Amino acid sequence: MTNPMEFLLWTKGPMFNWAIAIFALGMLARLVEIFWLGRKTNYAEARASEWGPGFRTMITRSFADAGTFKRSGFDVLVGWIWHLGFILVLFLFIPHIELIKSVFGVAWPGLPNPIIDAISAVTLVGLVAALVHRLMHPVKQHLSTFEDYLTWGVTFLVVITGYLAYHRLVNPYPIALGLHILSVEIFLIVLPFTKLTHMFTAFIARWYNGAIFGRKGVQS
Amino acid sequence: MATQKTLGESLREHGVTRRGFLKFCAATASMMALPPTMTSAIAAALDKARRPSVIWLSFQECTGCTESLTRSHSPTVENLILDIISLDYHHTLQAASGDAAEEARLAAMKENWGSYLVVVDGSLPGPGSNMGYSTIAGHSNLDILKETVEGAAAVVAVGTCAAFGGLPRAYPNPTGAVAVQDIITNKPIINVSGCPPIPTVITGVLAQYLTFGTLPEMDDYKRPLAFFGQSIHDRCYRRPFYDKGLFAETFDDEGAKAGWCLYRLGCKGPSTYNACATMRWNAGTSWPVESGHPCLGCSEPDFWDAGGFYQALSVPTANATHTLAVAGVAGAVVGGVAAAVAKKQQRHAVADREPVTIEQLEQRL
Ligand code: SF4
Numbered sequence: 001m002t003n004p005m006e007f008l009l010w011t012k013g014p015m016f017n018w019a020i021a022i023f024a025l026g027m028l029a030r031l032v033e034i035f036w037l038g039r040k041t042n043y044a045e046a047r048a049s050e051w052g053p054g055f056r057t058m059i060t061r062s063f064a065d066a067g068t069f070k071r072s073g074f075d076v077l078v079g080w081i082w083h084l085g086f087i088l089v090l091f092l093f094i095p096h097i098e099l100i101k102s103v104f105g106v107a108w109p110g111l112p113n114p115i116i117d118a119i120s121a122v123t124l125v126g127l128v129a130a131l132v133h134r135l136m137h138p139v140k141q142h143l144s145t146f147e148d149y150l151t152w153g154v155t156f157l158v159v160i161t162g163y164l165a166y167h168r169l170v171n172p173y174p175i176a177l178g179l180h181i182l183s184v185e186i187f188l189i190v191l192p193f194t195k196l197t198h199m200f201t202a203f204i205a206r207w208y209n210g211a212i213f214g215r216k217g218v219q220s
Numbered sequence: 221m222a223t224q225k226t227l228g229e230s231l232r233e234h235g236v237t238r239r240g241f242l243k244f245c246a247a248t249a250s251m252m253a254l255p256p257t258m259t260s261a262i263a264a265a266l267d268k269a270r271r272p273s274v275i276w277l278s279f280q281e282c283t284g285c286t287e288s289l290t291r292s293h294s295p296t297v298e299n300l301i302l303d304i305i306s307l308d309y310h311h312t313l314q315a316a317s318g319d320a321a322e323e324a325r326l327a328a329m330k331e332n333w334g335s336y337l338v339v340v341d342g343s344l345p346g347p348g349s350n351m352g353y354s355t356i357a358g359h360s361n362l363d364i365l366k367e368t369v370e371g372a373a374a375v376v377a378v379g380t381c382a383a384f385g386g387l388p389r390a391y392p393n394p395t396g397a398v399a400v401q402d403i404i405t406n407k408p409i410i411n412v413s414g415c416p417p418i419p420t421v422i423t424g425v426l427a428q429y430l431t432f433g434t435l436p437e438m439d440d441y442k443r444p445l446a447f448f449g450q451s452i453h454d455r456c457y458r459r460p461f462y463d464k465g466l467f468a469e470t471f472d473d474e475g476a477k478a479g480w481c482l483y484r485l486g487c488k489g490p491s492t493y494n495a496c497a498t499m500r501w502n503a504g505t506s507w508p509v510e511s512g513h514p515c516l517g518c519s520e521p522d523f524w525d526a527g528g529f530y531q532a533l534s535v536p537t538a539n540a541t542h543t544l545a546v547a548g549v550a551g552a553v554v555g556g557v558a559a560a561v562a563k564k565q566q567r568h569a570v571a572d573r574e575p576v577t578i579e580q581l582e583q584r585l
């Protein structure tokens with residue numbers, strides 16, 4: 001790789017293939033293992049349905065209750081802001097939709113670029129605020145591991161390189177775009193092996209909790 | 221060779237008025253992003269410049285670059301500049317043929333040793349590949365290039381094939397094509413890429429060289445910054461639509477009719493550096509994006525292999541769907557095996573469990 005275009009084509013070609021292969025292999029291996037290990041057969045008589053409470057908990061656990069909010073409002077608010085921003089930019093920016101269409105064959109309408117731009121700026125601020133809080137807060141500092149910083153780092157890289165590429169702040173542009181694609185690839189590669197898997201497992205876990213309570217006829 | 225006359229003398233002989241000449245110089249100054257005050261300096265320099273001998277070599281090419289050059293709007297000074305340089309060898313344009321043509325090349329080299337310009341269009345089969353893929357008068361492109369460049373002042377690689385390998389180098393590159401800069405390392409090289417390059421860019425680069433007698437300021441690809449310093453996207457008149465997020469989805473929808481951005485239809489403008497958006501084609505009539513077609517990225521290396529012309533820039537060039545499916549299945553198998561092993565261990569653990577008695581526990585304490 002000796003020039004910007006070669007770098008971009010490498011990230012769009014062979015490297016993308018590697019990243020997506022490692023991601024799909026790792027993620028499916030984990031999910032299949034989780035599902036297959038699953039639960040032991042429950043011989044107790046079910047008191048109520050699993051499905052309704054399962055889905056309800058998926059939603060209710062996504063929102064903090066009043067007590068939690070009072071105790072750690074910052075975490076809840078900042079967490080919500082940047083997670084939501086990340087998801088919106090990921091799924092509603094036109095170039096991302098084009099990419100999804102080319103790989104999965106499905107597409108949907110996107111948001112206008114200026115709105116996406118504003119959302120990514122807010123997301124960036126949210127991510128920085130989350131890191132600063134983690135570094136300043138004595139308890140969080142104590143609890144944080146290398147993995148926490150690693151996952152923050154790769155997430156931040158994805159957003160910041162995307163922002164720089166969109167605004168063409170790195171020249172020449174093939175380098176800017178290539179860096180963004182490369183950081184997404186790094187994100188995809190580390191995803192199955194770190195806590196980033198919660199992107200896929202968080203809702204399964206919430207459903208699972210709700211379903212157990214539902215079956216036992218307990219208020220979840 | 222008729223290189224004794226100055227450019228000014230030749231232009232006057234061709235009936236070019238002072239006014240027309242100054243207009244050309246002003247345009248050249250503006251192309252090179254020089255202040256208008258430089259116009260008279262350029263005029264003075266060009267007026268006194270000797271007609272440089274130019275040897276034009278054509279290798280693995282489609283003649284599109286020469287076509288482009290000859291279609292520069294005539295009779296403009298740009299055209300005349302080409303009449304005025306002493307084009308001593310050019311397959312397509314010269315009258316001589318056979319031995320006479322080859323002798324003209326050798327004679328031009330001898331007479332202008334050390335000061336002639338070599339212009340190349342087309343890539344050439346590189347060392348290590350079959351030289352028979354492209355020969356002239358029984359000599360390989362490689363031999364002719366090396367021989368001709370020997371006494372040259374500088375080499376101008378015109379077109380993406382000469383500059384970066386272009387179409388002949390596209391995967392799987394059957395002729396082992398390489399660019400001029402892959403072979404020539406001991407002479408100054410100016411790459412004027414484009415498939416083909418804009419005629420006024422070709423003449424502009426030559427004029428710049430004649431005016432200053434030095435190499436222009438260049439980017440990492442050895443392209444003159446005056447013409448390749450800005451991306452198509454940065455100068456595109458559809459850019460406000462891109463910035464507002466308004467995209468044509470098909471070639472004939474309402475967005476396309478309203479002139480919205482062509483990103484979704486495959487426009488490579490954001491990653492392409494060329495002067496189309498500012499200088500335009502056909503004597504400034506229009507340019508591809510203005511006529512409703514996405515930019516293909518023709519002035520960039522490997523643009524033939526950079527994914528589909530009608531696929532958005534963000535789309536991967538590899539077949540990601542296939543990779544995803546295969547890796548997904550492999551992952552499912554790995555996950556299945558891991559789960560099976562874990563279940564087996566669980567079963568064994570239950571079967572092999574040795575109950576601990578109170579006595580044993582107390583002994584441990
Ligand atoms: S048409 Fe192409 S070059 Fe013009 S703004 Fe859209 S993406 Fe950029």
Ligand code: SF4
Nearest residue numbers: 494496515516517518
């Ligand atoms: S618009 Fe793009 S593809 Fe078309 S000539 Fe210009 S640089 Fe080449």
